[in-house]
Amino acid sequence: MNQKHSSDLSDRFSNQIHDLLNTNHVSGWCVAFSGGLDSRVLLDLLVASSSDLPVRILHVHHGISENADDWVEFCQTTAESYSGNIEAIIERVSVDIRGSFEENARKARYQVFESTLKPNEVLLMGHHLNDQAETFLQRLARGSGLTGLSGIPKKRALNQGLLFRPLIDESREDLKSYAQRRNLHWVEDESNAFEAYDRNYLRHQILPTFIARWPRFLNSVSRSVKVISQDAENLAYYRDQWLDQYRSLEALDLNALSELPESEQCGLLSHWVRRRSGYSLSNEQLRVLLNEVIHSPQDAKAVLRVGEFEYRRFQNRLYLVPSRQHLDLSHWRCSIKLEENCSGELFLPDGSHLIFEPAVSGQRITHSQIEVCYRKGGEHFRPVGHSQSKDLKKWFQEQAIPPWQRSNIPLLYSNQTLLAVADLAFDQLCVCEDDRLGWKVVWHR
Numbered sequence: 001m002n003q004k005h006s007s008d009l010s011d012r013f014s015n016q017i018h019d020l021l022n023t024n025h026v027s028g029w030c031v032a033f034s035g036g037l038d039s040r041v042l043l044d045l046l047v048a049s050s051s052d053l054p055v056r057i058l059h060v061h062h063g064i065s066e067n068a069d070d071w072v073e074f075c076q077t078t079a080e081s082y083s084g085n086i087e088a089i090i091e092r093v094s095v096d097i098r099g100s101f102e103e104n105a106r107k108a109r110y111q112v113f114e115s116t117l118k119p120n121e122v123l124l125m126g127h128h129l130n131d132q133a134e135t136f137l138q139r140l141a142r143g144s145g146l147t148g149l150s151g152i153p154k155k156r157a158l159n160q161g162l163l164f165r166p167l168i169d170e171s172r173e174d175l176k177s178y179a180q181r182r183n184l185h186w187v188e189d190e191s192n193a194f195e196a197y198d199r200n201y202l203r204h205q206i207l208p209t210f211i212a213r214w215p216r217f218l219n220s221v222s223r224s225v226k227v228i229s230q231d232a233e234n235l236a237y238y239r240d241q242w243l244d245q246y247r248s249l250e251a252l253d254l255n256a257l258s259e260l261p262e263s264e265q266c267g268l269l270s271h272w273v274r275r276r277s278g279y280s281l282s283n284e285q286l287r288v289l290l291n292e293v294i295h296s297p298q299d300a301k302a303v304l305r306v307g308e309f310e311y312r313r314f315q316n317r318l319y320l321v322p323s324r325q326h327l328d329l330s331h332w333r334c335s336i337k338l339e340e341n342c343s344g345e346l347f348l349p350d351g352s353h354l355i356f357e358p359a360v361s362g363q364r365i366t367h368s369q370i371e372v373c374y375r376k377g378g379e380h381f382r383p384v385g386h387s388q389s390k391d392l393k394k395w396f397q398e399q400a401i402p403p404w405q406r407s408n409i410p411l412l413y414s415n416q417t418l419l420a421v422a423d424l425a426f427d428q429l430c431v432c433e434d435d436r437l438g439w440k441v442v443w444h445r
């Protein structure tokens with residue numbers, strides 16, 4: 001590659017950095033630094049792009065390779081070579097060796113990225129066009145749908161900041177020429193030669209064959225991925241609109257779903273599951289969900305457990321709930337003494353919490369000594385606006401609260417009188433006409 005190509009790469013890179021700065025509030029850069037060619041070039045381009053914001057490099061030590069400590073040292077000396085202006089962060093993780101090591105290492109890495117990123121900081125990753133083509137082929141080999149074939153996105157939200165991959169349209173060959181011209185050093189991960197990993201097999205055996213036959217293959221993949229991801233985004237937009245229209249984000253309205261053509265029912269179901277849980281269902285799981293839950297003749301028996309979640313049906317709506325919602329809480333109780341004019345907070349055993357905020361109007365409790373427990377059966381209360389007291393079970397039925405949620409809703413008592421059902425309903429007792437000081441209840445789930 002000649003000097004011109006190299007400066008084109010620098011120009012394209014700085015344009016992207018400046019575009020990002022013009023459209024986002026950025027507090028600093030954090031380079032995901034493996035020490036390999038791509039992240040080494042990334043760091044060099046970033047420093048040269050002369051943004052005045054602080055730069056950190058973050059290396060994840062997987063503790064597997066016998067050379068891992070040398071890579072740590074390489075990261076530290078690279079950071080020091082920039083006259084102390086770059087902070088190097090080394091995070092050690094232990095990777096689960098059960099299942100796919102590649103996948104577990106990747107998950108562990110992304111967890112570190114998420115937890116390390118500061119508010120409005122941008123995590124820069126060195127993925128390039130060859131990574132894009134390998135990912136595309138790997139997903140094709142697995143039979144992925146539109147979402148999978150959309151490839152590696154250039155930009156996405158990551159926890160409190162952003163993840164950005166400015167090299168995603170650059171070939172590895174161009175990055176290598178840049179590194180050689182700039183006299184950069186980098187480390188080679190010996191596991192990259194290990195062809196038992198699909199990724200490496202594609203890199204060494206398949207991709208070169210495609211490129212030899214179609215020299216512009218990488219660009220073609222880049223074009224396909226852009227078209228597919230645009231279509232996937234549009235489809236997601238229409239599916240979101242449908243979910244909004246039927247207020248189906250919390251629970252999927254199965255009556256409305258059944259009006260759609262069968263193929264779209266599956267598409268919408270997959271989209272809803274991804275939105276709710278972040279997971280994708282396999283075709284087999286989708287089939288079981290349709291046959292055993294959605295088309296089950298009885299609501300109550302319709303339960304499917306997949307990983308950490310359960311699919312349940314109630315009143316022809318489909319719910320996706322974390323399995324932890326089925327803790328036995330019937331014997332748990334706790335009390336809290338509220339101080340006048342002060343907020344109070346109570347953590348509950350299922351990870352949710354109650355907040356008590358001082359209030360002089362609206363529905364509020366006015367007793368300062370509160371007992372919190374869960375349903376045992378036989379509870380009564382008189383909801384605001386009702387003249388007679390009501391069986392709690394009946395009230396749950398009227399409000400269409402699914403049966404599996406009922407035993408997980410905290411009940412607030414004072415002197416054995418049920419004052420409030422979390423923040424969902426208050427007893428008539430709590431409504432005072434005067435402006436007596438009390439506490440508004442908020443239940444954070």
Ligand SMILES: Nc1ncnc2c1ncn2[C@@H]1O[C@H](COP(=O)(O)OP(=O)(O)OP(=O)(O)O)[C@@H](O)[C@H]1O
Binds near residue numbers: 038106127131
């Ligand atoms: N150990 C590591 N520590 C920090 N960053 C890393 C590490 N390994 C990889 N990265 C980041 O990931 C980028 C891509 O590297 P590689 O292709 O090996 O990653 P990957 O995470 O397996 O890819 P994918 O995210 O597509 O699964 C690197 O350029 C670098 O930014």
